[in-house]
Amino acid sequence: MADKKQSPKENAAEKPGKTTISRRNFLKGVGTGTVAAAVAPTVLIGAEKAAEAQMGEAITSATIQLNINAKTYEVEVEPRTTLLTVLRDGIDTRGNHVDLTGAKLICDRGECGGCTVMVDGTSVYACMMLAIDAQGKQITTVEGLAEGDTLHPVQEAFIQHDALMCGFCTPGFVVSAASLLSENKKPTLEEIKMGLSGNTCRCGTYPFIFDAVKTAARKM
């Protein structure tokens, strides 16, 4: 997968903010139940020493604020909750579903790009970022790309070139393409391929996707 899909540096926990929870203390909650530990992502378990998890004040869930598509959501998360889980299944503290299901849960481990969102302008796999690490950042999902009734040029171009078949990978490709074009206004075909190489389309619409990105680049 493309290197550019690495999560942005983890600095959210250090930023002050009224609902910001320290990643370190929060993770201590992970070790509180053997069953929970058995199914929590191994990356989390490995991140903290087991002994440390038994000490101090373990937090098993916390309420955090996330800025998604220029709107603030207050959601309760567990240490293992990914950004993708909040987008798709999160319920805010007033009981409203976040319900941004454009980003898809597919591989849950950064292999396919179907959950790509932008975090502070950079494309990120939402399944590979913990919700707590997304605090204090601007998160843009495919639902947030259009401005009112005006589609993003990438969205327009995908429709124009029929750069989708089943459409399931499309939100991820659209966000990756928008992110690519925000960094590189006139990408070559090779640069387009590299920029989108972290997304997979099984319907094989790649040639039409390349055409769509070229058209969008001309319009932006």
Added chain:
Amino acid sequence: MPEKKEYKVIGTRPIRHDGVDKVTGRALYGADFHTAGLLHGRVLRSPHAHARILSIDTSRAEAYPGVKAIVTAKDLPDAADKVADLGEGAVHLKYLCDNILASDKALYKGHAIAAVAATNAHIAEEACALIDVAYEVLPPVLEVRQAMEPAAPLLHETLKTGSLGETAEEPSNVASHLQHKKGDIEAGFAEADVIIEREFVTGTVHQGYIEPHNATALYNPDGQLTVWCSTQGAFTVREQLTEILQYPISKIKVVPMEIGGGFGGKINVYVEPVAALLAKKTGKPVKVLMNRADVFEGTGPTPASFIRVKMGATKDGKLTAAQTHLAFEAGAYPGSPVGAGAMCIFAPYDIANVLIDGYDVVVNKPKSAPYRAPGATNAAFGSETVIDELAKELNIDALEFRIMNGAKEGVKRADGPVFPRIGFIESVEAAKQHPHYTSPNGKKHHGRGVASGFWFNIGLASSVSISVNPDGTINLVEGSTDIGGTRASIAMQAAEVLGIPAESVNPSVVDTNSVGYTAVTGGSRTTFATGYAAYEAAQDVKRQLIARAAKLWEVDEEDVQFADGEFSCINGKEAQLSFHDLSARLGETGGPVVGSAAVNPPGAGGAFATHIVDLEVDEDTGKVQILRYTATQDAGKAIHPSYVEGQIQGGVVQGIGWALNEEYIYNAEGTMTNASFLDYRIPTCLDLPMIDTVIVEVPNPGHPYGVRGVGEVPIVPPPAAIANAIYDAIGIRMTELPMSPDRMLKAMGKI
């Protein structure tokens, strides 16, 4: 016969009706479905490839906080010796049920054993780990030739080979043997000057749709079961549920959500009955999602196969005989696509003497499911490689050799049918004249290969209804789930009849209570058969509107003509109304106009494709890089050319993946060691060149616009074309798929 006229809508490229929904993330796929009080289900799967289930103890899991219900095979009705009729042939109900939740034996790693419904998915997963299953582990059978050995461990103690109408005495892993015969095979080989016989092995590959399987089920207190899921056919889900649950079909409603790819793999049900059982036990809606490993390990791959092909030709290039032995892995339960492979293998050629033997063999792998032209790609890898070798041996251009022996109208296939008008020769001619084929090719380690393919396509039943809106638009209601743009390709066929733009059609894919029976989106049938139904429903609307115009003008219906979207009076009276204007006057002429049609068209019309590939072999790493790819195909009539091109490119991309990378890698215990998208590599942007497509149009006499199905056949030629190009590049015949770097290095003698 197809109309020989200029079309206004057919052949144009309108934007798709569901485009905005899909680029904005608003389109709702199965996993996106929410409803109040939703519980989450998770399936416990067998860690063993072959094991007897001695006991299942769910007590610890049941006591786990948040768990609402647990189901096992005991919750399914007793299947005993019942036979299920799914409309496409009888199936043993026990096999069907056991694949949903194993009763006595686990037959593959990943086989569903039990399922939990809980307040969230994490709790359900945690509770699965608390279910205690005692297994007696048995030796797995992982390869078709091994499974056919008399001494092989048996998957099913009661399975006996059905062979040409007879049933064997002793149990076996060979579920069935089929045979097609034409002419005299011995005499055919005796006539031949050159005979080539080769053996081929293909690996297990997955359809690889990006969207994991999903289902949400809800029982109402009145017994009404509703299931929301991503499927290729809501009606086939309903049929399977009624059989597996032994529940009345009239009490089941299946709501097709948007579907994230299927390629054949989303016809069989997996989690749908499980969600239904959990919903019944809890009285709550229950959603069951698979994860990616579940999809690889628990759903139908397309089978590995062992294929022997023997073909003979005279020295002036006439094929005289063709024989094959096709042994396909069915997976855990009978039902590999060997029958389809047998129908397709020699179909592109007019050969007088043919003998085809096919074997359906169970092994300890997931039950195989259809995958885009199921069986045909495996078969063509063998036959099209041998054709290439014969052409080289005879010093005849490989495409010319295909034209010399190509099947045309009137030729009888070995399995019986006589071809109507087909476009095989035309597809080969198009390839032969293509600048790609006539361009120079001679660099070191660069090679060019060609191969052809056939897929028969299917018809089956489809229903459409159309209602006319007062603003001159129509609402089109259909039962075909839209996987690749069929809302548009079906809408266009109705629009053409009514003389309105495609944009004036609002297509809706609806649930099984809201439209007439419609078979799956599969078999390359949807634009053909549901399109046919849309055409007929639009004709129904047209007839009714002619009657309305006649009423308005107080003339006989015979005096009203409809052409180019205008109704006019032809008895001398000056009267004219557009479709739009007449639509506004339905109230005063008798009320709403609703047209409908249900069809089951017989003349699907087979599809042929011919591909050209240029590639480079890296001698040091064994990697094969595709440099240029061209695909020609007879589409009959391309309704929306972009979609035809898209289907061709998509099939080619999957075919390249199958040829070069994709395979299930098993360890000795029968565990798939690469059940993730990182390790099971499907092609990305970086793996592909641009793919040129050439649409050939030889109209299908079985469809009003001449449509032939296009979706499946483009996956058939790539593995053989690539193998032939590798031979051209380095002089080595590859006979095993995938032609991955390690196999290439072995073939080159480097490792």
